[in-house]
Amino acid sequence: MKSSTSSDGAHAPDGADEALVAVATGLRLRGAGGRLTASLVPGGIDQLRGRHAVLIGRAGGPATRREIESYTVYGRKVVLKLQGVDSAAAAVVFEGQDILMPCKGLVDLPEGAYYIFELVGMRVRTRTGLDLGTVRRVVATGGAPLLVIERRGDQGREGSEVLVPVARSICSEIDKVKGSITIDPPEGLLEL
DSSP states (O other): OOOEEOTTSOEEOSSTTOOEEEEEEEEEEETTTTEEEEEEOTTOOOOOTTOSEEEEEOTTSOEEEEEEEEEEEETTEEEEEETTOOSHHHHGGGTTOEEEEEGGGSOOOOTTOOOHHHHTTOEEEETTOOEEEEEEEEEOOSSSOEEEEEEOSGGGOTTOEEEEEOOTTTEEEEETTTTEEEEOOOTTGGGO
8 A cells, every 4th residue: 555654754645636534433522631532433443553643524525634642542442632632622623523544544454354435336246146236335233244235226126225244154255456246145135
């Protein structure tokens, strides 16, 4: 993965038009000292390690670069202290926003792991070749996440959705290059 580094060591996008993805969502105030907390995206990868700055905003919208004073990861949560944000009144302006990173600056995942944004938009087919449709979103469940697949226009089901767990026993192949997912659904899954 390629990224550029600014003079302070913070990762910056290679181009102004590079897509940003949320690595932690739902910033909330945590105490009177200006600390903020957010939920790490499913997978819980620490994307802040070695960084001196983050982007705060919403994916697809404007983002503000802020220097990190300190941060700690607790399970699926991150507690963040931004430089110059020393009170609840100064931190409250960030509530509800997300911590964003450029796609090219993300930590490489282990083999067989995928970022949610990589799965959205992929075509889903069964092992027998039936084209089910396109992944529209991924829903976290506390267990295996669910692919929300918008069905193709065949069989009178256009616009309907089917939910498929992202489990190794069901998703037999995920091909990022081809943008496709091959599934081997258990009997009855596609009829639900």
